[in-house]
Amino acid sequence: MISKTPFVSFLILSILVLSCNETPKTxxxxxxxxxxxxxxxxxxxxxxxxxxxxxxxxxxxxxxxxxxxxxxxxxxxxxxxRTMAPGLIEGHGHFMGLGYNELNLDLMNTKSYQEIVDAVAEQVKKVAPGEWITGRGWHQSKWEEMPSDTVNGFQTHDLLSEVSPDNPVYLRHASGHAGFANAKAMEIAGVLELSKDGVDKLEVEGGEVMRDGLGRPTGIFNERAMSLITQHIPETTPEKNIQAFKLAIKACHENGITGFHDAGIGKETIELYNQMKSEGEMNVRMYAMLTGWDKELLKDWYAKGPSIDEDNLFTIRSVKLNCDGALGSRGAWLLEEYTDRPGHFGHETLPMEFVKETALNGLQHGFQVCSHAIGDRANKEILDRYEAAFTELPEMAENHRFRIEHAQHLHPDDIPRFAQLQVIPAMQAVHMSSDRPWAIDRLGEKRIKEGAYMWQSLLKSGIPIVNGTDVPVEPLNPIASLYASFTRKTLKGTPEGGYEPEQKMTREQALRSYTLDAAYGAFEEEIKGSISPGKLxxxxxxxxxxxxxxxxxxxxxxxxxxxxxxxxxxxxxx
Missing domain, CATH: 2.30.40.10 (Urease, subunit C, domain 1)
Structure with a gap:
């Protein structure tokens, strides 16, 4: 009897070959x-x-x-x-700030105080008397020349006030951690003259009003002192919000950005985003952080829990805390005094007990905590509070993915703690490119070399880095941030070899920090961040x-x- 086994084997092999050559049904x-x-x-x-x-x-x-x-x-x-890669993810930015930068005065490229004065003078011609003029983007440490009259390294309001006597003016520092007001704005806020009733209105906890030798405000409001002015600026309109939103979407697409980590939004912005999604306008994947300034907002969200969008367009599962200021405005909270301002240590802009409280709430209610920290003391204090929360609730601390936003300046002892605690640093490489030439004046050479912009040390310790631009602090352009990541040079290509070259990322690490690692920083690495079957x-x-x-x-x-x-x-x- 002839065995059927060879024939059956041949038949099966033939079917497999034919099926491999067939066009897939999909x-x-x-x-x-x-x-x-x-x-x-x-x-x-x-x-x-x-x-x-x-x-x-x-x-x-x-x-x-x-x-x-x-x-x-x-x-x-x-x-x-041409080259293709996964859609880029802006790992830390301010989406509506990006849109409003298109609508208000954009001072990002100003190179002197006089250029700011000239820009405001032009705007005065276009607006009605009494109308507020607002803008953002100036940075005194990036100017090519400084005015003759300065206080603590900042300009005074006199020239600005001369060209805008009838219009209140408020111009945010590029960092967003200081503001510059003219005399009219300070008059409206009631802070132009010293109080006659003996109460010093210029003392603000967690902030500073710059004063001249006679005790008069210079127009510079640092950190929480900014609210003295900003509370008087009229609220925007729904129509203008929608316009800013659409401009931000357009800017993202032009810059290859398909995902955006929005670092701190409130109730009104949440409502706007929900509206835009329902109208089919949410054409970027938004990962939003609740602003920690609004305790009632946090209480409401703790009660209902995270919102993880099944459409992968608008997710809320994190909280943003603002814990110190920026180096440029000398608001970053340091362990040792500023090299260029003896006796000054920056500002703790949020009580550390609230960081611990939020960390515990985050673990209990399923929210990631993302804390802004630039100075070495702010980073250390936040790591301490995170660690205390993890120790107190160990069963809830698995896969927490808590973050520190910026992590710009670290004490050497704290660098390995990020990996040990599995805390993700969200670091904007372009800040090094923009800030490093003058940051050494703030921190001195030793602190710069041992603890500033420590990308490779963090990566080698075993923790990923989330990249970005902090737009509108820096332009949204990801090419600039990628370039800074692997060269550690300014955008003018200096210095030769880059600053502290041992901390450079490789090109592969830089791209990953803008894609898969950024997705990981939002619990979304299973759906985006790489070009893999099944992903978006x-x-x-x-x-x-x-x-x-x-x-x-x-x-x-x-x-x-x-x-x-x-x-x-x-x-x-x-």
Whole structure:
């Protein structure tokens, strides 16, 4: 009797071969090929092609295999040598601030006090007497020349007040941690003259009103003292909010940003975002942090718990705490006095007991805690409070992913604590590029070299870094922040070799910090951050290869196309 086994084996083999050659039943809606595709996926870091079905990645691999998913409805994008990578995630920014920077005075590129005065003088011609003029972006340490009349390294209001006698003016520092007001604004706030009733209105806990030698306010309001002026600025309108929102979306797409970690929003902004989502306008993946200033807001959210959007468009599961100021305004909270202002240690802008309380609440109610800390004392104090909370509630502290936003200046003893406690540093590399030339004046060489912008030390310790720009503190441009990440140079290409070059990221680490590690920082690494089958179809396409372009040419990199949710939302050629 003849055995049937060989025949059966042949039949099965034939079926397998035929099935491998068949076109898959699933047809892709989008096929992309024709250039380097960096996946940020360790299994296959670089591929030839990607197939997408609606808003999910269907296939990643060779072009020959990807073409099996091609059908009559498939849209094809030929990269023509351009480079594609996962959609970029702004890991720490202020979304509405980005939009409002488009509507108000943008002082980001001003190089002197006189340029600010001139910009305000022009604006005075366009507005009615009595109307507020607001703006943001000036930074005295970046000016090419300083005015002759300064107090503690800052300009005084006199020249500004001369050109705007009938309009209150308030201009935020680039850092957002100080403000500059003219005489009219201070008159409205009742702080122009010293109090006649013996009560000093210029003393503010957690803040500072700069004064001249006669005790008069100079116009500079630092940290919590800013509220003396800002409480008098009229609220915006719903129409203007929507306009700013749409401008911010447009700016994200033009910069290849498909995800955004919004660092601190309140009730009104939450309502706006929900409205924009319902109207189909939420065309960026928003990961929002509740502002820690509003205790009633936090209480309400603790009661109902996190909101994790099944559409992956607007998620709230974290709290933002503002615990100190910025180096530029000398508000960062330091363990030792400022090198360029003896006797001054910066400001604790939020009581540390509230950090501990929030950490415990976060663990109990499922919220990540993200604390702003720039100075070494602020970082140490927050790590101490986090650790105390983890020790008190160990069963709830697994996979907490608490963050410190900025982590700009650390005491050497605290660097390994991030990995030990699994606290994620969200660090904006472009801050090093902008701040390092003058930050050494604030901290001195020893503190700079031992503890400032310690990217590689943190990465080697075993903790990921979330990158970004802190927009509108810095422009949203991710190319500048990526460049700063692996060169540690200013955007002018100095110094040769970079500042503290041992702390440079590699190009691969830099890209990961803007994609997969940023997704991890929001509990979203399973759905985005790499080009992997099943993940969301968000991609950024560049005009040149991020990994191979010479360093000197890197800043010439442009965003050619942004794909969000499987659809092209920005095309530079159109």
């Amino acid at each position: 047809t892709a809606s989008l096929l992309i090929y024709g250039g380097p595709i960096y996946t940020v996926d360790s299994i296959q870091p670089m591929v030839e092609a990607v197939a997408v079905k609606e808003n999910k990645i269907l296939f990643v691999g060779s072009l020959a295999d990807a073409e099996k998913y091609k059908g009559d409805i498939t849209k094809v994008i030929d990269l023509k040598g 179809a968000d991609f950024t396409i560049y005009n040149q290869d991020l990994m191979t372009v010479p360093e000197d040419d890197f800043l010439g990199t442009e965003i050619d196309m942004t794909i969000f949710n499987g659809k092209v939302v920005y095309d530079k050629s159109k």
